[in-house]
Amino acid sequence: MxxxxxxxxxxxxxxxxxxxxxxxxxxxxxxxxxxxxxxxxxxxxxxxxxxxxxxxxxxxxxxxxxxxxxxxxxxxxxxxxxxxxxxxxxxxxxxxxxxxxxxxxxxxxxxxxxxxxxxxxxxxxxxxxxxxxxxxxxxxxxxxxxxxxxxxxxxxxxxxxxxxxxxxxxxxxxxxxxxxxxxxxxxxxPSLTQMITHPVYKQLKGVRVKGHFTLEKDGRILREEDGELLFTQYGVSGIAVMQLSRCYEEGCRLHIDMMKEYTKEELKDIIDSLQELEHPYDGLVPYQISALLEKTKPLPFLKDLTLEVKELREAQYAQVxxxxxxxxxxxxxxxxxxxxxxxxxxxxxxxxxxxxxxxxxxxxxxxxxxxxxxxx
Ligand SMILES: Cc1cc2nc3c(=O)[nH]c(=O)nc-3n(C[C@H](O)[C@H](O)[C@H](O)COP(=O)(O)OP(=O)(O)OC[C@H]3O[C@@H](n4cnc5c(N)ncnc54)[C@H](O)[C@@H]3O)c2cc1C
CATH class of the missing domain: 3.50.50.60 (FAD/NAD(P)-binding domain)
Incomplete structure (x- = not known):
């Protein structure tokens, strides 16, 4: 030697x-x-x-x-x-x-x-x-x-x-x-990378939300994160998403709670109280989300938006x-x-x-x- x-x-x-x-x-x-x-x-x-x-x-x-x-x-x-x-x-x-x-x-x-x-x-x-x-x-x-x-x-x-x-x-x-x-x-x-999802909210491209995010498969929680998520043209990115990507399994789903500071009941009351306004959600969320909420059921979108994770993006988009x-x-x-x-x-x-x-x-x-x- x-x-x-x-x-x-x-x-x-x-x-x-x-x-x-x-x-x-x-x-x-x-x-x-x-x-x-x-x-x-x-x-x-x-x-x-x-x-x-x-x-x-x-x-x-x-x-x-x-x-x-x-x-x-x-x-x-x-x-x-x-x-x-x-x-x-x-x-x-x-x-x-x-x-x-x-x-x-x-x-x-x-x-x-x-x-x-x-x-x-x-x-x-x-x-x-x-x-x-x-x-x-x-x-x-x-x-x-x-x-x-x-x-x-x-x-x-x-x-x-x-x-x-x-x-x-x-x-x-x-x-x-x-x-x-x-x-x-x-x-x-690839690990610490972005997710390709279904559906994709292209109209929210570039919008960041803070909240609680859960990666789940067949009722089993793979990982949970508090932090920031970024909507992209193919799915989602942001630090919280990258952390969750480390526990990705085929067939898993991402649950987004962008109103974690409110319970469902509290949020329902808030939503009800805003209905008199012309654009009820403008004061609550970014305007791109507000426009979307007018065409969908706001409570599930804000509290448990569920996206199927089709796959992770390849090495060039990964940090490690x-x-x-x-x-x-x-x-x-x-x-x-x-x-x-x-x-x-x-x-x-x-x-x-x-x-x-x-x-x-x-x-x-x-x-x-x-x-x-x-x-x-
Ligand atoms: C966009 C991005 C952001 C990141 N941000 C952070 C952060 O903020 N904090 C953090 O902790 N980590 C971050 N990371 C991860 C971190 O950069 C890496 O984990 C770290 O650089 C690894 O260091 P390393 O020396 O092992 O490898 P590298 O830094 O990858 O260095 C390897 C070197 O080897 C060379 N090389 C490869 N093959 C050969 C070969 N055959 N012959 C000769 N040379 C070769 C490469 O060209 C390269 O220069 C980030 C990564 C990316 C991509």
Whole structure:
């Protein structure tokens, strides 16, 4: 087995959030180690720039394992609880703030996070090579990493390729790479994504409602959420819908209560009291909904609008994919149980978190775990 002392060169595949952060931590603790990052895109951290609508929701005050799903959740718990995003960012000079439970950079700009991470990595001497889409990796005592145009060697490899969620990273070759390295995986499927429904309320496209939302199948509640829903031309979106999408099952239905602050009886009284007005619901709901209510039964529409969920929208509309490399392949340092100094981290692992900073937290926490154990 190659020891840390013998490891002179490590290649990180993927200049996403986890890959870039790990490159910094490795150079900080092992300045003489050659750290090379191979990235398929022309630029680093493309997905990070899109996070939190460009504001980058880094983490969450309520950090606990109930917000994650995947395999080996004890290990996931250990990793996420061992990482403090606020402190980690502050040590790089990035100040943060909470908005509710959500942690953001103080500037509220994902660009600040990118700039800070990249300037640290580059100043520490990390080498970034772009348009280097890794197509194959094999091990014969040394790692051989093949891209379309080049062939690299190294003593260690970190797989930080993420998933195709958001169509901001590449996908096709992940499976081939993982097969050659004997890493078993769960099929990746879109998670935290939008829903295609029947019926569709096209006239409500762009309207947001706050309320209580329940995903149900055959009378069984799959998940409930309070929050915000957005009507779209194909169905529904919004943070609450994305959270619910994680529990999607074929044939399920979405129940929308957009008046959760009133009981049915209270709402009936309100509706009755408004009937004298020319447009009775204008003062109660957005005007697009008000117009619809004049043509339908208002009480069930407002208290229990039921939509059949036909399917989830595909990867390009998803924030994360569930599935990925099973954690049973790796030890608590995220190192392969079969190959020395082969690591996997971030969204490529079979772990997904809720909306609200949980996925970036996990990605960076993995980097910390790998760097911590390489020190020993
Ligand atoms: C629109 C959107 C908004 C989001 N908002 C948030 C948010 O606010 N908070 C939050 O916590 N999470 C958010 N997420 C999820 C979060 O961005 C990801 O979970 C996180 O970026 C995962 O980091 P990663 O390093 O594992 O992978 P990525 O950030 O996906 O990085 C992987 C990198 O590997 C590269 N790559 C892939 N294959 C290869 C290959 N074969 N060879 C070379 N390079 C390769 C990719 O191009 C990419 O640069 C959001 C996601 C999306 C799509």
């Amino acid at each position: 190659v020891s840390v002392i013998e490891m002179r060169k490590i290649i990180i595949v993927g200049a996403g959030a986890s890959g870039v952060y790990l490159s910094i931590l490795l150079k900080q603790s092992h300045p003489s180690l050659d750290v090379i990052v191979l990235e398929a895109n022309k630029t680093p951290l493309k997905k990070l720039l899109a996070t939190g609508n460009g504001r980058c929701n880094l983490s969450n005050k309520e950090m606990n394992i109930s917000h994650y799903e995947g395999d080996q959740l004890d290990l996931v718990k250990d990793i996420v609880e061992d990482f403090n995003m606020e402190e980690a960012m502050k040590s790089l000079g990035l100040y943060t703030k909470y908005m509710g439970n959500l942690l953001y950079p103080r500037s509220e700009q994902a660009k600040s996070v990118k700039n800070i991470l990249m300037s640290h990595a580059e100043n520490l001497g990390v080498v970034f090579l772009y348009e280097q889409k890794v197509e194959d990796i094999y091990y014969d005592g040394t790692y051989h990493i093949k891209t379309e145009t080049s062939h690299y060697h190294s003593d260690g490899v970190v797989l930080a390729m993420g998933t195709p969620a958001g169509k901001l990273s590449t996908m096709d070759d992940r499976q081939k790479i993982l097969r050659h390295l004997d890493l078993s995986m769960k099929k990746m499927t 994919m569930s599935g990925g490399i099973l954690l049973e392949n790796v030890n608590s340092s995220l190192e392969s149980k079969k190959y020395p100094h082969l690591y996997a981290m971030g969204e490529l692992l079979n772990v997904t978190g809720d909306c609200g900073g949980y996925n970036l937290h996990f990605a960076l926490a993995c980097a910390k775990r790998i760097a911590r154990d390489l020190k020993e």
